[in-house]
Amino acid sequence: MNALVRLFSRPWIWSWGAAFVIWFATIMVTGGASTLGLTQAALTFAAFSIIVGLGQMFVITLGPGNIDLSVPATMTLAGTVALKFMNVENGMILPGLAVAVLIGVAVGIGNYALIKALRIPPIIATLSMSFIVQSAAIWTNRGLRIKPPSFLADFTTSATLGVPNLALVALALSLLSWLVLEKTVYGRWISAIGQSMPAARMAGIPVDGVRFITYVFCAVLAALAGYLLACFSGGAALNMGSEYLLMSIAVVVIGGTAVAGGDSNVPGIWGASLFMFLVVSMLNTYGLGAGIRLIMTGLIIISVILLAGGRKPGAR
Amino acid sequence: MMVHSRKAVIEVADARVSFGAVKALDGATLAIMPGECVGLVGHNGAGKSTIVSVINGGLTPHEGTLSGDGEPLARYGVNAARAMGVRCVFQELSLCPNLTVAENTRLMHRRIGGFGWRSRACAVIEESLDAVFPGHRIAGDRTVGELSIAERQMVEIAMAFSDAGVAPRLVILDEPTSSLDASLAEQMLAHVRRFVAAGGAVILISHILGEILSTADRIVVMKDGRIVADRPADAFSENSLVETMGSVVRQEGARGRSQDFSGAPPVLEWTGGGLPFRARRGEVVGLAGLAGHGQTAMLMRLHAANSSDWLPRRDPAVTFVAGDRRLNGVFELWSILRNFSIASLGDLSRLGLVRSDREGVRGADWRKRIEIRTPDMENRILSLSGGNQQKVLFARALATRAPVVLMDDPMRGVDVGTKQEVYEIVRQEAAGGRTFVWYSTEMEEVCLCDRVYVFREGAIVAELAGDAVSEDNILAASFERGAA
Numbered sequence: 110m111n112a113l114v115r116l117f118s119r120p121w122i123w124s125w126g127a128a129f130v131i132w133f134a135t136i137m138v139t140g141g142a143s144t145l146g147l148t149q150a151a152l153t154f155a156a157f158s159i160i161v162g163l164g165q166m167f168v169i170t171l172g173p174g175n176i177d178l179s180v181p182a183t184m185t186l187a188g189t190v191a192l193k194f195m196n197v198e199n200g201m202i203l204p205g206l207a208v209a210v211l212i213g214v215a216v217g218i219g220n221y222a223l224i225k226a227l228r229i230p231p232i233i234a235t236l237s238m239s240f241i242v243q244s245a246a247i248w249t250n251r252g253l254r255i256k257p258p259s260f261l262a263d264f265t266t267s268a269t270l271g272v273p274n275l276a277l278v279a280l281a282l283s284l285l286s287w288l289v290l291e292k293t294v295y296g297r298w299i300s301a302i303g304q305s306m307p308a309a310r311m312a313g314i315p316v317d318g319v320r321f322i323t324y325v326f327c328a329v330l331a332a333l334a335g336y337l338l339a340c341f342s343g344g345a346a347l348n349m350g351s352e353y354l355l356m357s358i359a360v361v362v363i364g365g366t367a368v369a370g371g372d373s374n375v376p377g378i379w380g381a382s383l384f385m386f387l388v389v390s391m392l393n394t395y396g397l398g399a400g401i402r403l404i405m406t407g408l409i410i411i412s413v414i415l416l417a418g419g420r421k422p423g424a425r
Numbered sequence: 426m427m428v429h430s431r432k433a434v435i436e437v438a439d440a441r442v443s444f445g446a447v448k449a450l451d452g453a454t455l456a457i458m459p460g461e462c463v464g465l466v467g468h469n470g471a472g473k474s475t476i477v478s479v480i481n482g483g484l485t486p487h488e489g490t491l492s493g494d495g496e497p498l499a500r501y502g503v504n505a506a507r508a509m510g511v512r513c514v515f516q517e518l519s520l521c522p523n524l525t526v527a528e529n530t531r532l533m534h535r536r537i538g539g540f541g542w543r544s545r546a547c548a549v550i551e552e553s554l555d556a557v558f559p560g561h562r563i564a565g566d567r568t569v570g571e572l573s574i575a576e577r578q579m580v581e582i583a584m585a586f587s588d589a590g591v592a593p594r595l596v597i598l599d600e601p602t603s604s605l606d607a608s609l610a611e612q613m614l615a616h617v618r619r620f621v622a623a624g625g626a627v628i629l630i631s632h633i634l635g636e637i638l639s640t641a642d643r644i645v646v647m648k649d650g651r652i653v654a655d656r657p658a659d660a661f662s663e664n665s666l667v668e669t670m671g672s673v674v675r676q677e678g679a680r681g682r683s684q685d686f687s688g689a690p691p692v693l694e695w696t697g698g699g700l701p702f703r704a705r706r707g708e709v710v711g712l713a714g715l716a717g718h719g720q721t722a723m724l725m726r727l728h729a730a731n732s733s734d735w736l737p738r739r740d741p742a743v744t745f746v747a748g749d750r751r752l753n754g755v756f757e758l759w760s761i762l763r764n765f766s767i768a769s770l771g772d773l774s775r776l777g778l779v780r781s782d783r784e785g786v787r788g789a790d791w792r793k794r795i796e797i798r799t800p801d802m803e804n805r806i807l808s809l810s811g812g813n814q815q816k817v818l819f820a821r822a823l824a825t826r827a828p829v830v831l832m833d834d835p836m837r838g839v840d841v842g843t844k845q846e847v848y849e850i851v852r853q854e855a856a857g858g859r860t861f862v863w864y865s866t867e868m869e870e871v872c873l874c875d876r877v878y879v880f881r882e883g884a885i886v887a888e889l890a891g892d893a894v895s896e897d898n899i900l901a902a903s904f905e906r907g908a909a
Contacts, residue, residue, distance in 0.1 A: 292778050292779060293774075293777045293778055293779065294737075294770045294771070294774050294777055294778075294779055295777065297763070297767060297770060297779065298770075300756075300758075300759075301756050301759075301767055304756040304757060304758050304759070305752075305753065305755075305756060305757075307752055307753040308747070308752070308753045308754055308755065308756060309756075310734070310753070311728065311745040311747060311753045311754075312745070312767045312768045312821070313732055313738070313741050313743075313744060313745075313768050313825070313827075314737075314767070315733055315734055315735055315736055315737050315738075316734050317734040317735050318733075318734065318735040318736055318737065321735075367758075371756070371758050372758055
């Protein structure tokens with residue numbers, strides 16, 4: 110009984126529960142025929158939300174007002190430039206990855222430079238940055254659609270032991286993020302800054318350094334997600350990141366991370382990402398019209414947040 | 426006496442409140458008569474704040490009854506208490522920092538409404554400020570966030586005494602003078618006496634025993650959730666009060682270390698307006714003067730100049746003990762242990778990973794050393810009483826290797842016994858070569874320092890050393906030229 114109570118006090122349990130219910134409701138309609146296919150598709154598509162969600166979670170943990178709206182533009186630019194740079198050659202895969210990461214680093218530096226040097230609030234700074242980045246993507250792309258190197262195309266679309274490779278990548282990144290947040294000095298610092306910036310400063314935490322690294326980390330994860338998404342979908346498109354603006358924030362919130370900062374939650378991101386994909390596919394399976402689908406999606410998300418909102422913040 | 430023939434404003438009978446295993450209130454009975462000032466004293470965690478919450482309706486006792494004017498109060502809550510004229514000034518300042526003084530007044534007085542409420546609220550609060558703190562210089566349209574901590578407390582006190590429809594009948598003052606300097610505290614206590622003489626009732630909670638003895642008519646001593654003594658104030662002396670509270674008065678001689686530090690290497694220097702600031706190795710330097718005259722700003726500058734916002738330092742140069750706990754002290758979501766260890770994580774980690782075994786050992790060590798009253802360091806920091814939270818902040822700073830400790834009036838709301846313990850630790854650490862820069866609003870603490878800088882209007886105006894450190898000299902320097 111006590112174990113059950115403890116389980117329900119975990120902030121991530123709600124997103125996991127919701128994801129499971131939707132998953133179950135969907136396979137019941139198809140009589141269980143689509144179980145494996147649906148699960149694999151969910152894991153594959155959720156992987157992108159997980160990767161960008163992790164970065165956004167780090168930024169949101171920094172406290173009220175911290176958010177990165179440049180995620181979609183960064184994804185697009187990184188995907189476009191990396192594919193162009195690799196030019197369908199398998200030998201260029203690693204240099205291409207390095208280019209994507211460098212783009213992430215550059216966007217992150219730009220974001221924090223705007224926030225700090227020009228004292229622009231993060232929401233405005235990252236939004237303006239995203240216009241610059243998106244324009245750069247349009248300029249490099251010029252309507253060309255370059256295919257990914259064959260090895261990468263195969264890797265991103267296949268599975269190992271039944272688990273999609275992309276989900277494995279997301280898992281590795283999640284474990285890394287969890288380790289950083291829970292076990293390292295840097296993780297403690299982020300959480301401290303999110304709870305009270307003046308107190309963090311007076312406790313001797315290098316506040317600007319930590320925030321800078323965090324914005325860079327978020328942009329790098331977005332770039333990585335863009336690189337993988339471009340390879341997965343057989344080429345970069347200029348609108349490929351657009352859906353991930355709200356998605357990256359939604360999975361953080363539904364996953365049980367405190368919007369006010371200071372308290373993050375890695376497992377919740379998984380539950381929320383799977384949930385977001387499954388809701389859409391369930392409504393598709395039921396054959397509902399687009400309008401009804403959007404309304405239902407909204408209603409379901411609101412109810413999950415309401416349910417999860419009833420919990421008390423747990424002691425840590 | 427005529428006073429006692431009247432009915433009690435509020436009477437609490439045999440109240441019991443427990444939080445988990447902790448009995449915060451264990452059968453307390455207290456009646457407050459009109460026209461009396463009741464002093465309420467006790468250690469941190471003795472149950473003072475709990476009984477106050479019961480009286481102001483914030484907390485319903487698990488057992489026991491409440492009555493007002495002789496009638497039992499069945500459905501008592503914060504609003505019912507306000508309607509009866511019960512007002513409370515909290516230990517933790519509770520004004521909204523983003524609103525103006527007048528707007529905060531409106532929040533408290535529901536009856537101020539309709540067109541022109543701002544100017545009426547302004548008039549109400551300014552009238553009350555004029556009555557309590559003549560010559561206060563606080564305008565009703567100032568935003569609370571811009572006010573100094575002392576001014577915020579003045580507003581809060583004035584608000585409790587203000588009258589907009591419902592006249593105050595019982596005002597509860599919980600550590601009202603902790604952020605006020607001596608002259609403001611005196612103004613406030615004088616107002617308390619006037620208010621009581623006019624038939625009002627006051628509950629005064631303070632760790633400054635002189636205040637209680639001089640102001641209260643009756644003194645109630647609490648210990649472990651019970652009332653252990655309830656006698657007229659004349660029956661107590663400072664010593665007998667401390668004895669009743671159960672803490673041992675440690676006879677503390679004169680500073681006893683009138684050492685000469687002129688040979689010691691300076692570790693911290695600052696030149697701004699006024700006299701230059703310099704602190705030497707092993708010295709306890711006091712910052713004195715009236716509250717809010719630039720002492721905290723000085724500590725912030727010293728901290729900023731000696732720490733980096735961009736790169737972590739392997740060997741921290743300074744560490745800081747906050748006085749305004751909620752603003753720049755505690756991390757509210759965290760456990761006691763995490764709050765304690767945050768400043769010394771560099772020593773408790775390897776390759777960037779926090780070694781939780783060493784963290785736990787060091788936490789347990791300090792918990793014993795300064796007696797943080799908690800069954801488990803993993804409990805949330807907010808489960809501790811204010812004084813114990815302050816101890817955690819002390820432990821946080823002292824556990825670092827920083828050679829300089831900056832203290833921003835850290836003894837706010839800390840009980841007498843703990844203060845003595847902390848003074849002892851400060852003395853030991855200073856003897857070991859640590860430097861302390863200590864801002865305090867309490868004269869007794871300033872007089873413990875080896876050397877004192879007196880501040881006035883943001884600048885250092887006097888430097889006192891050795892035997893020249895005395896209450897008279899400090900007051901003289903603070904008030905010179907008729908400032909303030």
